[in-house]
Amino acid sequence: MLKQNLQFKLSQKLSPQQIQLMKLIQLPTQAFEQRLMEEMNENPALEGGNLDDEDKFEKDEFDNNDEYDDYDDSDSIDANDINIDEYLSNDETPDYKTQTNNYSDDDEDRDIPFVAAVSFHQDLVNQLNTFVLSDDQRDIADFLVGSIDDDGYLRRSIADVVDDMAFTQGIYTDEETVNKILCHIIHELEPSGVGARDLQECLLLQLKHKTPTESVDLAIKIIEDQFDAFTKKHYEKLLQKYNVSKDQLKKAIDEIEKLNPKPGGSFSGNTKITEHIVPDFAIKIIDDELELTLNGRNAPELHVSKDYQEMMKTYKDSKDKSNAQRDAVQFIKQKLDSAKWFIDAIKQRQETLFVTMNAIMHFQQEYFLDGDETKLKPMILKDIADMVGLDISTVSRVANSKYVDTPYGTKLLKEFFSEAMVNDQGEEVSTIEIKKILEQVISEEDKRKPLPDDQLAELLKERGYPIARRTVAKYREQLDIPVARMRKKI
Incomplete structure (x- = not known):
């Protein structure tokens, strides 16, 4: 049996403008600039950029967005229904022309030039030119260099290298020849340890x-014959094995600790892209008071194109309006609406960033005044959300x-x-x-007898922090501190 009924329910649906704002808010300064472009x-x-006086746009046209809240680009709008006057400017000064963004032309951040350096692998190839090699040896050496990873390691077996050269390069050789070139040529390249x-x-x-x-001779013996005992820091076993004093063993271990486990990473010409952090906010202490500023690159000067406004005016003034003109004015309206929405979203983003950071600054005022991390108060997202009246997700x-x-x-900030x-x-x-x-x-512990997690828990309890051993282990791992056995020193 079929029947119809009417049901009312409340549902929340984000408008395209709200979605756009949320996406802009989560972008840091550099990503925001890219999104802006x-x-x-x-x-x-x-x-x-700046506008000339005759190009200034009316302030109300940016602030009054009610009529665009439910706008859908997919709707078909009759060009005759468009109020052209809403898209034309007058000579009033808009608010973005008078705002202060704490970012002068003198402080303009310029692009950081990157040096066109020789890559790690190209440097190894250049070093091969100093060796007298036959054509076959050169081909094998070049292939071995190309197989070395960014850390400086050859993480493939010689047998795999021989097979790969035969199948991909048409170079037919044997393991003995490849191993000889690896040991007598590749292992002689700089930095030391490359090709291991x-x-x-x-x-x-x-x-x-x-x-x-x-000390170096003893270090070589330890790494060559007792590598497992060394990595597990079984120092007593090493003392008995080599019949040396603690001072002699300590000097040998010091030699080993000076070595670089990733020789490729130390290459001065490494061309890996370095991430440059651009602070979104700045906090200064002036007369024992905290002062917060928002990076001016988050407050760009934007305006609606004068050319598009003139197109609207031309359409309004024309007596005979063709179908092509009507289609054009609908397209122009969509672009003008989109521009207004984007400018408004940027203003809301700027305000949201500032009020949120301002709340964090005042919540953690004691820390920001003297920098003592022990004065950081417990703070969760809800604390700040309640202070500024925003959603936790924002x-x-x-x-x-x-x-x-x-x-x-x-x-x-999340720290x-x-x-x-x-x-x-x-x-x-x-x-x-x-x-x-x-x-x-x-x-402060004695490195000869590092404290295990249960003893660390006892010490924290004595200082007034009663936490369990497993919690100590979790915090220690978050701090990238190894277990007691690995912290031991002779």
Whole structure:
């Protein structure tokens, strides 16, 4: 049996403008600038830079967006229904012409030039030119260099290299020949240790390039014959094996610790792209008061194209309106609306970033005044969301990838957020504070007898932080601190 009924329900649907705003908010400064350039390239009705007096756009046309909230580009709009006057400018000064963005032309950040350096692999190839090699040897050496990874290792077996050369390069040789070229040519290249097949061989190659001394000779024996005992820091076994004093063993270990486990990474001409962090905010201390500024690159000067406004005016003034003109004015309207929405979204983004960071700054005022990380208060996203009246997801987007320049260095905003734990006095303390205390305790321990996690938990308990051993282990791992056995020193 079929029947119809009417049902009312409330549902939340984000408008295209809200979605656009959320996407803009989560972008850091550099990504925002790239997104801005993309929008300006895609929308010819959007322009940047200063306007001449006769090109100023009416302020109300930016601020009053009610009529565009439900606009859908897919709707077919009769050109005769478009109010052309809404898209024409007058001589009033818009608000973006009078705003202060704390970013003068003198402070303009210029593009950082990258040096056109020789790559790591090209440098190895250049070094091969210093060897007298036959054509076959040159081909094999070039192939071996091309098989070395960015860390400087040859992570393939000789048999695989021989097969690969035969199938891909038509170079037919044997394992003995390849191994000879690897050991007598590739292993002689700089930096020392390049072309090693594992860590043990890498350290041995570097030690054998050193000037022979008693400590270096002992280090070579340890790596060559007792590598497993060395990595597990079984120092007593090494003392008995080589019948040396603790001082002699310590000097040999010092020689090993000076070596580079990733020789390729130390190459000065490495052309890997370096990520340059541009702070989105800056906090300064002026007369014992905190002052917050938003990076001016987040507040660009944008305006609607005068040419597009003139097209609208031309259409309005024309007496005979053709179908082509009607189609054109609909296209122009869409571009003008899109430009207005984008400008409005940027203004809302700027305001959201500032008020959120301002709330974080005041919440963590004690830290920002003296830089002591133990004074960071427990702070979660909801705390800031309640202060500024925004949704938690919005605060999360602001904090996730934004940086702030402080008197104590450039910090990632999400580093200021932490859960709360209760100390022995019933006070809530930040987990950041506990990690800092844990790091301090480990730095002060006797490295000859490092403290295991259960003893670290006892020490923290004595200092007023009753946490379990497994929690200590979790915090230690988050701090990239190894277990007690691996922290041992002779």
